[in-house]
Amino acid sequence: MRGGVFEQISRRLQEILRRLTGKGKLTAADVDQAVRQVRLALLEADVHYRVVKEFCARLRERAVGAEVMESLTPGQQVVKLVHEELRDLLGQRSSELQLEGDPAVLLVVGLYGAGKTTTAAKLGRWLASKGRRPLLVAADLHRPAAPEQLMRMAEQAQVPCFYQPGIADPVALVRKAASTAREQGRDVLVVDTAGRFQVEEELMRELTRLADETEPSERLLVLDVMTGQEAVAVAQGFHQQLGLTGLILTKLDGDARGGAALSVRAVTGCPIKFVGTGERVDALEVFHPDRMASRILGMGDVLTLIERATRAVDETKAREWEKKLRRDTFDLEDFLEQLKRVREMGPLDELVSMLPGWGRRAVAGLQVDERELVKVEAIINSMTREERRDPDIIDGSRRRRIAAGSGTRVSDVNRVLRQFREFKRLFRQLEEGGKRLQRRFFPLV
Amino acid sequence: MPRNPWKEAMERARHFLRSQFASLPGRAVGREMWEQLEEVLVRSDVGVAVATELVERVRSEAMRRGARDLPQLLQLLREEVAACLGPAQQTLRLPRDELAVVMLVGVNGSGKTTTLAKLAHRLQKQGRRVLLAAADTFRAAAAEQLGVWARRLGTEMVTGMPGGDPAAVAFDAVAAARARGYHCVLVDTAGRLHTRHNLMEELRKIERVLGRAQAGCPQEVLLVIDATTGQNAVRQAVEFSRAVRVTGCCLAKMDGTAKGGVVLSVTRETGLPVKLVGIGQGLDDLIDFDARAFAEALIDTHQP
Numbered sequence: 001m002r003g004g005v006f007e008q009i010s011r012r013l014q015e016i017l018r019r020l021t022g023k024g025k026l027t028a029a030d031v032d033q034a035v036r037q038v039r040l041a042l043l044e045a046d047v048h049y050r051v052v053k054e055f056c057a058r059l060r061e062r063a064v065g066a067e068v069m070e071s072l073t074p075g076q077q078v079v080k081l082v083h084e085e086l087r088d089l090l091g092q093r094s095s096e097l098q099l100e101g102d103p104a105v106l107l108v109v110g111l112y113g114a115g116k117t118t119t120a121a122k123l124g125r126w127l128a129s130k131g132r133r134p135l136l137v138a139a140d141l142h143r144p145a146a147p148e149q150l151m152r153m154a155e156q157a158q159v160p161c162f163y164q165p166g167i168a169d170p171v172a173l174v175r176k177a178a179s180t181a182r183e184q185g186r187d188v189l190v191v192d193t194a195g196r197f198q199v200e201e202e203l204m205r206e207l208t209r210l211a212d213e214t215e216p217s218e219r220l221l222v223l224d225v226m227t228g229q230e231a232v233a234v235a236q237g238f239h240q241q242l243g244l245t246g247l248i249l250t251k252l253d254g255d256a257r258g259g260a261a262l263s264v265r266a267v268t269g270c271p272i273k274f275v276g277t278g279e280r281v282d283a284l285e286v287f288h289p290d291r292m293a294s295r296i297l298g299m300g301d302v303l304t305l306i307e308r309a310t311r312a313v314d315e316t317k318a319r320e321w322e323k324k325l326r327r328d329t330f331d332l333e334d335f336l337e338q339l340k341r342v343r344e345m346g347p348l349d350e351l352v353s354m355l356p357g358w359g360r361r362a363v364a365g366l367q368v369d370e371r372e373l374v375k376v377e378a379i380i381n382s383m384t385r386e387e388r389r390d391p392d393i394i395d396g397s398r399r400r401r402i403a404a405g406s407g408t409r410v411s412d413v414n415r416v417l418r419q420f421r422e423f424k425r426l427f428r429q430l431e432e433g434g435k436r437l438q439r440r441f442f443p444l445v
Numbered sequence: 446m447p448r449n450p451w452k453e454a455m456e457r458a459r460h461f462l463r464s465q466f467a468s469l470p471g472r473a474v475g476r477e478m479w480e481q482l483e484e485v486l487v488r489s490d491v492g493v494a495v496a497t498e499l500v501e502r503v504r505s506e507a508m509r510r511g512a513r514d515l516p517q518l519l520q521l522l523r524e525e526v527a528a529c530l531g532p533a534q535q536t537l538r539l540p541r542d543e544l545a546v547v548m549l550v551g552v553n554g555s556g557k558t559t560t561l562a563k564l565a566h567r568l569q570k571q572g573r574r575v576l577l578a579a580a581d582t583f584r585a586a587a588a589e590q591l592g593v594w595a596r597r598l599g600t601e602m603v604t605g606m607p608g609g610d611p612a613a614v615a616f617d618a619v620a621a622a623r624a625r626g627y628h629c630v631l632v633d634t635a636g637r638l639h640t641r642h643n644l645m646e647e648l649r650k651i652e653r654v655l656g657r658a659q660a661g662c663p664q665e666v667l668l669v670i671d672a673t674t675g676q677n678a679v680r681q682a683v684e685f686s687r688a689v690r691v692t693g694c695c696l697a698k699m700d701g702t703a704k705g706g707v708v709l710s711v712t713r714e715t716g717l718p719v720k721l722v723g724i725g726q727g728l729d730d731l732i733d734f735d736a737r738a739f740a741e742a743l744i745d746t747h748q749p
Contacts, residue, residue, distance in 0.1 A: 040493060044493055045676070046676055046677070048488075049487055049488050112554070112556065112698060113553070113554025113555060113556055113671060113698075114554060115553065115554055143590070144590045144592075144593030144594060145586045145587075145589035145592070145593055146586075146590075148585070148586035148589045148590075149584070149585045149586035149587075149589075149590070151586075152585030152586055153585050156585075197698075197701040197702065198701075198702070199701065199702055224554060224671070224673070224674075226552070226671075226675060226677040226678075227674065228490035228673060228675025228676065228703070229487070229490050230701070230702060230703040230704075231673075231675075234673070234701075234702075237702075251552070251553060251554075251638060253638060253640070253641075254638040254639070254640050254677070255640050255677070255680055256675070256677040257675075257677065259675070260675065279553075279583075
């Protein structure tokens with residue numbers, strides 16, 4: 001699998017900057033060359049033309065300034081500059097949701113197919129996980145079966161959803177939802193609206209009326225991260241007519257270079273509040289400009305990784321596993337559960353790419369194959385409870401049965417058993433050699 | 446003057462757009478002008494590489510023909526764009542003597558279902574009986590969405606259980622179409638990001654099963670591309686083509702302000718033709734791609 005959001009920018013910049021970082025002294029030509037490459041990388045990443053122009057002008061100005069030229073490591077100073085400029089472009093820090101009103105109203109708007117309905121359900125789930133009591137509102141009354149979609153996703157998110165088939169006016173629908181929310185002690189309305197182009201006057205009027213009447217504390221534009229140069233016109237159009245308070249980027253689990261993120265933030269001044277990272281209803285993350293800028297420059301995204309891990313595996317579970325491993329009672333059932341938790345964290349290669357020093361290119365060679373995991377799961381699932389608890393009893397005929405049951409070959413079963421033994425052995429070694437390993441890798445600590 | 450649907454579609458959005466050339470100097474050809482031509486292309490998502498190449502070609506043509514002013518250069522640019530897309534102009538090829546099967550694929554939210562409805566309408570107008578297959582068993586209420594269209598179109602739809610095997614739905618649809626005397630089956634598939642290996646495998650399976658249901662099917666596999674998409678559309682085209690035998694693209698949502706310039710890069714990188722264009726939300730708003738009309742709309746000199 002190739003790609004990853006921002007990966008291309010990141011790779012290009014890393015190449016350019018690697019050349020620069022080795023240099024003891026920068027000439028004007030060096031700076032010129034670097035800026036030209038940065039410009040090309042940003043344009044190819046769909047950053048808006050005008051934004052690129054300004055970015056490069058600023059970069060050039062600062063790169064020929066005293067802070068770089070008089071530094072002992074001018075190349076690294078330029079890296080720092082690009083990082084700073086990118087981070088500034090993405091917004092200074094992550095931005096909280098404003099939840100004011102009884103109930104607070106969040107309006108979710110955007111183009112056709114941007115991912116509004118999915119995002120609305122994800123927002124509901126996110127709010128619930130933060131202890132709020134959200135109510136989703138199916139106010140997309142244009143697209144066929146849009147309310148049905150939101151209601152299904154609400155079920156997945158375990159958040160209630162309001163919809164009343166008889167009401168054809170979104171304003172009336174949201175009003176009714178608000179009174180229902182008050183009756184039921186719900187404190188946030190997440191309103192899913194119909195998709196529209198920013199130039200469709202009638203539909204935009206519907207939206208401005210909805211905003212005027214319901215006084216939302218957030219007016220969130222959902223934007224597909226694959227959007228090209230038009231992202232700016234779209235964001236400006238919605239912003240001028242509606243007064244946006246924030247942006248949500250969707251489909252970041254693909255390989256779009258994501259320049260739209262840079263541009264819309266720059267032209268609207270609205271913070272990017274969340275990013276959607278998958279189809280699952282919990283695949284929504286708070287946007288961290290600093291982390292994203294680091295990711296662009298290949299510094300990895302360890303913080304996001306840790307966050308995901310803690311979400312998938314709670315601490316007690318982790319301690320239980322550790323204890324079992326130590327006492328050597330960790331069996332295939334635990335192994336299977338661990339695999340499931342890891343898969344919940346997201347696609348494997350995406351996880352690996354968040355580690356510092358692991359560009360997507362490195363991962364491509366590694367071939368982290370999701371199907372392998374599915375196979376392992378199927379094999380363990382085809383074992384009896386006794387076999388999972390005590391793999392040593394799995395003889396030839398049991399292996400044949402397990403292979404047949406899981407639709408795999410005996411050699412696959414053998415491999416899983418071997419991997420499991422290896423895993424346990426490795427853990428014991430780490431335990432025993434813990435002190436020695438630590439000395440070797442952290443000699444200064 | 447023949448009807449130019451793109452221009453018509455964009456008339457609606459006109460007063461929001463400032464002409465791209467309002468700021469262009471009317472004076473003689475210079476470095477600044479070439480840069481601005483490139484900018485116009487890049488801002489329509491044409492992509493830097495193709496834009497540079499096109500401008501280069503206009504440059505040498507201008508020298509050869511002695512073109513001096515902006516209108517002449519723009520005309521040259523239009524010609525180059527049209528020439529570049531000319532081979533990409535192809536129509537749908539659906540048999541009349543056997544069951545025709547069309548499969549629509551694309552990333553999430555690109556506009557597959559709506560395009561499918563319009564395509565069904567278009568085929569119905571040609572006197573064909575069209576059956577819809579809701580092989581998006583993943584997205585919540587996708588089948589319901591297609592079902593609404595089936596009712597509006599006055600036709601039937603074959604569907605499966607939510608979360609069921611989409612290939613089975615496709616297979617059943619072909620069998621049903623044969624049994625009930627339909628001429629065409631349009632297969633709607635779940636949106637998927639081209640980076641998801643297992644989902645691309647699933648697509649491959651649907652295609653394979655369709656071929657087993659009837660030899661030579663599907664005759665057309667259309668990749669639906671959102672016109673607002675930037676350079677990622679190229680990756681989409683490459684990866685979807687790698688998974689299944691894509692026979693052409695459909696450029697959806699051309700009725701917004703996006704100009705869809707990325708198809709220039711798509712056709713250059715993959716050789717895929719652009720067969721259809723969605724220019725509005727009515728059932729009739731799906732038309733054949735026309736390279737010349739596209740070039741006209743891409744390099745539009747209309748002054749507001």
